[in-house]
Amino acid sequence: MSEQYSAEVESSRIAAVDLGSNSFHMMIAEEFQGEIRTLEKRGEKVQLAAGLDNQNYLSEEAIQRGVDCLAQFGQRLQGMDPDRIVVFATNALRAARNRREFIDRAEEVLGYPVEVIAGREEARLIYLGVAHTQADDGGQRLVVDIGGGSTEFIIGERFEAKALESLHMGCVSFTKRFFADGKITRKQFKKAVSAAQQELLNIKAQYKKLGWKSEIGSSGTIRAVEQAIISNGWGNEGITPDGLEKLVDHCLDYETVDDVDIEGVKPDRRQVFIGGLAILTAVFQTLDIKHMRYSDGALREGALWDLVGRSEHEDVRSRSIASMQERFYVDTAQADRVEATALALFNQIRKDIGARKELAQWLSWAARVHEIGLSIAHSGFHKHGAYLLQHSDMLGFTRQGQMLLALLVRNHRRKIHPEELELLPARQQTIALWLIRILRVAIVLNHSREAYDVPLPEASIDKDTLLLKLPEGWQDSFPLTSQDMEEEVELQKAAGLVLSLV
Known part of the structure; x- marks a missing residue:
């Protein structure tokens, strides 16, 4: 490989790191002729949200799990252009009162800035990721993404989101809230579904009014539900109310979250699966969903497309x-x-x-x-x-x-x-x-x-001093502006800063 070709490949490389409440993911891709080619994907169940206490402080154990994961990611990202990498944190760090401690330690091992995004921004990026995996066939679609600490709901058409919401419910937080002792009972499952339905009342009327033609789900919980339904013969494609009901009945036969052993649900998801299943059940019932398809696109894919858009002045x-x-x-x-x-x-x-x-x-x-x-x-x-x-x-x-x-x-x-x-x-x-x-x-x-018109001064720096060289006769020609500048000199001086007019 020539040095020129290698440099071109390196300059086209982009990466997104998603610090989710349940899992951390890294995706490295190559931007090529307006498309994104995936080069590498990595993911780890960190369960950051499980480390939040009643006062929303992250435990040292949870922080260390996250830092250890990011240290590995950092080795792979080393040397990449910082402007071609985005690192986003979601609900767990939005909620964490000691997130600054986590971010400082994370940035040290990762080598890149960690940015916390709001719920609606998370929803926008999720929709962008999903939209790039779908046929550009028109018609509004509903996108649902059940994360570890929040669930995002988006209505959009093609690549444009028209409604964005993030509700405070996720597979980790709901499992922790309603199945804290690890025991699975029909009573607790019903309580979890009811709580999710209450949250959904915040968006039900607005979303029903906007309407949609198709429903798409993204991220781990919905992928696991679809795979479980198909693997166990309760459906052929996607998620239906009947298939979901059969999966729920099967899960409620288990006594504890540790007992959950369902074909199609990976071992590292089983401990939080019941909470996500309760949320999805409420979504289907409240929004009257008849069929939901799974999409591979999600937050990190959307973040990469957003990064490409920035480079193309969009x-x-x-x-x-x-x-x-x-x-x-x-x-x-x-x-x-x-x-x-x-x-x-x-x-x-x-x-x-x-x-x-x-x-x-x-x-x-x-x-x-x-x-x-x-x-x-x-x-x-x-x-x-x-x-x-x-x-x-x-x-x-x-x-x-x-x-x-x-x-x-x-x-x-x-x-x-x-x-x-x-x-x-x-x-x-x-x-x-x-x-x-x-x-x-x-x-x-x-x-x-x-x-x-006020002429532009020549600006220069001498250590921490900001020097402004004014044109000859400037102060006599612009007495009011000159007075304002003298006041600015004093205001900066009061803050321990030196602004010098020469």
């Missing part, structure tokens, strides 16, 4: 930013001016601050939405904007990504709060502070809102 995150601008009546002309100035300053000092070129995108997004808080009130609008960015559903963004945007907007005016950056992963804190400083200067320079 980044759903940019659509989310545009949606926020529209929803909160942003002055887009002013946002564009600030964005252009911020990017021009960033490009001058990017190499000196050790920032990857891709970080310009975060500065760009922050500039576009830095004024969204004005739709609530002018007083403290930077705080209102930060709250909206942190707590809104923003498809494509991880929890950490939304926190980064929120902190950039929170600190774009008035007092700078460097201590708030401790909410970010350690790897992001220094660069985030530089992005804040650049954004602030860009906003000050465009304070006139195009009442007059």
Whole structure:
């Protein structure tokens, strides 16, 4: 193999790691002519959700199981381009109060950032993964994915999701909740089904109104149910109410979860199978499902397709930013001016601050939405904007990504709060502070809102000092902007930062 061909193959390689509540999965693939070719798949039953106590703290044993698994994944991923790898964590880490401890240890052995995604973002990626395994035949479809700690429900057509929901019920959490002593009884199974039906009432009316033509299931529980039904002769293809009922009756003959021994259900799934079966039973009954097919596509496949989309300038995150601008009546002309100035300053000092070129995108997004808080009130609008960015559903963004945007907007005016950056992963804190400083200067320079053009200063770095070289006569020509810049010097000084005008 020539060196050139080897480099091309390496550059086309992409990977997704899915830190699920029940299992961790890694998928390495190659992007080739608009398609994804799977090169390697690995999975391990970590059962992270089983390690959550009543206060939602992960046990040391559960953390170690996860870290040990990721250490193995990390060996395989070593040397790959960080921008071609996504590592997503789902419900167990959404719920874990000590997730920061887990993430820090996980990143150390894995070698790549671990991002926690919201339930609706998980649902979007699942649908994307499923949609790429289905015929492009039109008609709305319902997709159900039963995970370890949550179950996602999506209605979509072709590659576009139209309804996204994530409910707090999963095979691990339900087994732990209703079969904690390991004993299987009809009474407890009925309670589990009833609890799932209660959760489903949150979406039943909306989903029934939207409607769908076909039903598809993804991930381990639904795959195991389909295989068990077919292997035992209770059905020929997919899952039907009759086949599901026969499987349930068979499972309820076992005394404990450890006794479950059904052809088609792998040994490492048997201990949590009963909880997932109860959820699927409730789904069939509540949504009146007659036939469900299994799809190989799921979260990690969707994450890979999303990654490919980003490289082809189809980044759903940019659509989310545009949606926020529209929803909160942003002055887009002013946002564009600030964005252009911020990017021009960033490009001058990017190499000196050790920032990857891709970080310009975060500065760009922050500039576009830095004024969204004005739709609530002018007083403290930077705080209102930060709250909206942190707590809104923003498809494509991880929890950490939304926190980064929120902190950039929170600190774009008035007092700078460097201590708030401790909410970010350690790897992001220094660069985030530089992005804040650049954004602030860009906003000050465009304070006139195009009442007059302000020349762009030359930016440079001297250790931690941000140097701005102003054109000759600048201060006399732009006295108001000059005064604003002097105030900005003092505000950065109060935060222990040096901004020098020369």
